[in-house]
Amino acid sequence: MSLLEVKDLKVRVEEREILHGLSLTVNPGQVHAIMGPNGSGKSTLSHVIAGKPGYEVTGGEILFRGEDLLEMSPDQRAAKGVFLAFQYPVEIPGVTTMNFLRTALNAQRRARGESEFLVPDFLKKVRNVAASLNIPMDMLKRGVNVGFSGGEKKRNEILQMALFEPAVCILDEMDSGLDIDALRIAADGVNALRSPDRAMVVITHYQRLLNYIVPDVVHVMSKGRVVKSGGKELALELEASGYAQFEDAA
Amino acid sequence: MNVALVKNETGSALSDSFAIARDRLPGTGKVVGAREAAFAAYAQAGLPHRRIEDWKYTDLRALMREVLPLAPAPGTAELTRAATAAKLHAIEGVRRLVLVDGVFAPKLSELGGLEKGLVIRTLRETLEAGDAALQAQLLAPDNSNPMVALNSAMMTDGVVIEIADGVVLTQPLQIVHIASGNVPAAMFTRSLLRLGKDAGATLVESYVAADGAKTYQVHDSLIVSIGNNSRLDHVRLNEDSRDASNISSAVVSLGAHAHFNTFGMMSGAGVSRYQATIAFAGEGSKVETNGVNLLNGKQHADTTLFMDHAVPNGASREIFRAVVDDRAHSVFQGRIIVRPHAQKTDAKMMTRALLLSDEAEADNKPELEIFADDVTCGHGATTGALDESLLFYLRARGLSEKEAQALLIQAFVGEAIESIVNDGLRELAIAAAERWLEARG
Numbered sequence: 233m234s235l236l237e238v239k240d241l242k243v244r245v246e247e248r249e250i251l252h253g254l255s256l257t258v259n260p261g262q263v264h265a266i267m268g269p270n271g272s273g274k275s276t277l278s279h280v281i282a283g284k285p286g287y288e289v290t291g292g293e294i295l296f297r298g299e300d301l302l303e304m305s306p307d308q309r310a311a312k313g314v315f316l317a318f319q320y321p322v323e324i325p326g327v328t329t330m331n332f333l334r335t336a337l338n339a340q341r342r343a344r345g346e347s348e349f350l351v352p353d354f355l356k357k358v359r360n361v362a363a364s365l366n367i368p369m370d371m372l373k374r375g376v377n378v379g380f381s382g383g384e385k386k387r388n389e390i391l392q393m394a395l396f397e398p399a400v401c402i403l404d405e406m407d408s409g410l411d412i413d414a415l416r417i418a419a420d421g422v423n424a425l426r427s428p429d430r431a432m433v434v435i436t437h438y439q440r441l442l443n444y445i446v447p448d449v450v451h452v453m454s455k456g457r458v459v460k461s462g463g464k465e466l467a468l469e470l471e472a473s474g475y476a477q478f479e480d481a482a
Numbered sequence: 483m484n485v486a487l488v489k490n491e492t493g494s495a496l497s498d499s500f501a502i503a504r505d506r507l508p509g510t511g512k513v514v515g516a517r518e519a520a521f522a523a524y525a526q527a528g529l530p531h532r533r534i535e536d537w538k539y540t541d542l543r544a545l546m547r548e549v550l551p552l553a554p555a556p557g558t559a560e561l562t563r564a565a566t567a568a569k570l571h572a573i574e575g576v577r578r579l580v581l582v583d584g585v586f587a588p589k590l591s592e593l594g595g596l597e598k599g600l601v602i603r604t605l606r607e608t609l610e611a612g613d614a615a616l617q618a619q620l621l622a623p624d625n626s627n628p629m630v631a632l633n634s635a636m637m638t639d640g641v642v643i644e645i646a647d648g649v650v651l652t653q654p655l656q657i658v659h660i661a662s663g664n665v666p667a668a669m670f671t672r673s674l675l676r677l678g679k680d681a682g683a684t685l686v687e688s689y690v691a692a693d694g695a696k697t698y699q700v701h702d703s704l705i706v707s708i709g710n711n712s713r714l715d716h717v718r719l720n721e722d723s724r725d726a727s728n729i730s731s732a733v734v735s736l737g738a739h740a741h742f743n744t745f746g747m748m749s750g751a752g753v754s755r756y757q758a759t760i761a762f763a764g765e766g767s768k769v770e771t772n773g774v775n776l777l778n779g780k781q782h783a784d785t786t787l788f789m790d791h792a793v794p795n796g797a798s799r800e801i802f803r804a805v806v807d808d809r810a811h812s813v814f815q816g817r818i819i820v821r822p823h824a825q826k827t828d829a830k831m832m833t834r835a836l837l838l839s840d841e842a843e844a845d846n847k848p849e850l851e852i853f854a855d856d857v858t859c860g861h862g863a864t865t866g867a868l869d870e871s872l873l874f875y876l877r878a879r880g881l882s883e884k885e886a887q888a889l890l891i892q893a894f895v896g897e898a899i900e901s902i903v904n905d906g907l908r909e910l911a912i913a914a915a916e917r918w919l920e921a922r923g
């Protein structure tokens with residue numbers, strides 16, 4: 233069974249249709265890349281998969297392991313293993329990152345009927361993951377993303393992904409704002425999570441990221457649809473010729 | 483007492499109960515005269531209602547309807563129930579002074595091993611045989627505010643604390659008000675804290691109820707004087723039962739170069755009003771007040787502060803936060819007066835309200851009266867819902883709607899709780915906030 237199946241999805245925001253019948257099938261173990269011009273609907277797709285309010289699904293469906301994802305609350309989706317690394321992670325003053333991570337991890341575990349992590353076990357887990365991503369523990373004592381640099385925010389997203397071990401990871405422009413070294417570290421973090429039963433959907437504007445995280449499938453999105461899909465060489469093609477050739481197809 | 487002044491039924495029922503209670507009210511001579519004058523003033527005004535500007539958001543005639551009769555003095559059963567209830571606000575390393583149904587309970591209190599320079603008496607003792615200066619301070623509040631007048635008329639007991647010059651207490655003092663709530667009744671208490679010069683203390687006021695307490699009313703007042711170069715940290719936590727009303731007044735005066743840091747949190751009581759007057763009597767003093775209302779159901783909580791800058795070089799900071807759910811109603815009235823001589827006053831006031839439901843209400847009335855020209859004064863207010871984008875981020879990470887709200891509310895309230903210096907007291911405040919959040923489900 234495919235892990236994530238988006239079928240003919242139509243989505244409106246404030247009376248305007250943004251996605252006009254988008255389909256995407258992601259199987260376990262795969263890495264998919266989605267590329268496409270600004271405003272083509274990539275973030276919209278990721279938000280609808282995560283369950284963000286404010287979007288009206290007017291057609292189609294999204295299945296996660298065959299289950300209707302659109303019927304689930306955002307937290308149910310997270311507990312089932314859907315994870316979105318946000319393009320713009322928000323700042324939450326007054327909630328320390330540590331407290332947030334533990335509350336979130338334990339909420340997910342509770343929802344799955346698993347036992348909660350005790351503080352020492354949790355700390356050990358966070359320490360290991362943070363070290364692998366070059367994130368100093370001091371940063372985690374601060375409010376969630378408060379005063380974090382753009383790159384630090386993105387690394388915090390990858391940290392969460394590593395901690396929660398989701399089944400489907402959607403990474404919305406994880407490369408934006410990362411310097412070259414940080415990009416490699418983050419990509420290594422993502423690659424370390426690649427596994428036969430996990431899938432990744434990597435949204436990016438730059439072929440460079442795909443040198444680090446090598447995709448199995450590349451999709452081109454334009455004006456709310458997938459207009460072309462292919463192998464990793466499609467990304468190189470795009471880098472060379474741009475999106476103009478797809479504008480008409482859309 | 484002039485019964486003819488009593489105009490309405492509620493008033494006459496009360497005047498009967500005043501007459502009946504008289505034997506139980508401590509004090510002779512001057513005290514009796516003061517009580518009668520206070521009662522006459524109250525009887526003439528009756529319960530404040532919305533046509534009185536100061537009470538326009540808190541119409542006690544509608545909300546409280548009547549003043550209940552004086553609670554009977556607690557017996558063994560009441561004290562036993564109270565001892566259990568006290569545990570909710572028990573903190574290690576704190577000297578506990580307990581009032582049960584408005585009467586000082588020595589057996590539940592810790593009076594042993596008083597630090598040098600610390601004297602603790604009951605209000606009853608002080609009114610019956612205390613020195614003239616203490617009595618004068620206790621009888622000082624005038625009768626212009628009807629609820630203060632009522633309290634002056636009926637005050638039954640309380641705690642009178644004196645801290646000598648140069649004494650810095652390391653152990654916080656805690657006045658715990660416990661309602662055993664066996665019968666619907668009212669308690670009338672007044673406490674006093676006199677902090678000498680170059681001194682320091684921490685005072686906690688807790689309001690709790692025994693399990694299954696019936697409707698009750700707390701009518702309390704606190705009189706505080708802070709000497710030159712002294713610091714008082716004050717924490718007030720209300721977890722009264724939802725069937726209770728709590729009408730409390732505080733009158734605080736600061737000498738020169740004094741510091742008053744006060745934190746108050748209302749998460750209990752169905753109807754409450756906390757009215758505090760803070761007066762700068764000496765130059766170079768500083769006041770920080772942090773208030774929090776955590777309200778749901780049909781709770782109504784009013785905090786009315788009057789900051790009186792009467793002398794130059796005073797600084798005051800008021801930050802008030804309200805979290806209002808369901809059909810609850812939060813009121814904040816903040817009046818700042820800067821008198822003509824009070825140059826270089828720095829007074830700021832900020833209110834922030836979080837409304838968690840469409841029917842929740844938060845009223846905010848700032849009033850700045852500035853008669854000096856060289857001052858820094860300001861106020862600001864925000865009202866809104868919890869930030870949707872933050873809620874979604876948390877939910878996308880697995881928190882349920884209630885859990886996500888709880889985390890953001892904790893953060894909002896936490897900023898205020900941070901102002902409590904003492905670790906144990908801060909934890910107590912956090913625990914009280916958590917109890918409120920847990921009760922939301």
Ligand SMILES: Nc1ncnc2c1ncn2[C@@H]1O[C@H](COP(=O)(O)OP(=O)(O)OP(=O)(O)O)[C@@H](O)[C@H]1O
Pocket residue numbers: 245246250268269270271272273274275276277319
């Ligand atoms: N809340 C909203 N209200 C109105 N229009 C919206 C809203 N959210 C998205 N849109 C519109 O939907 C379209 C798709 O936006 P989306 O953010 O999904 O694009 P994107 O492909 O992620 O772009 P980028 O590459 O710049 O991140 C844009 O035209 C955008 O303006």
Ligand SMILES: [Mg+2]
Pocket residue numbers: 274275276319404
């Ligand atoms: Mg985007």
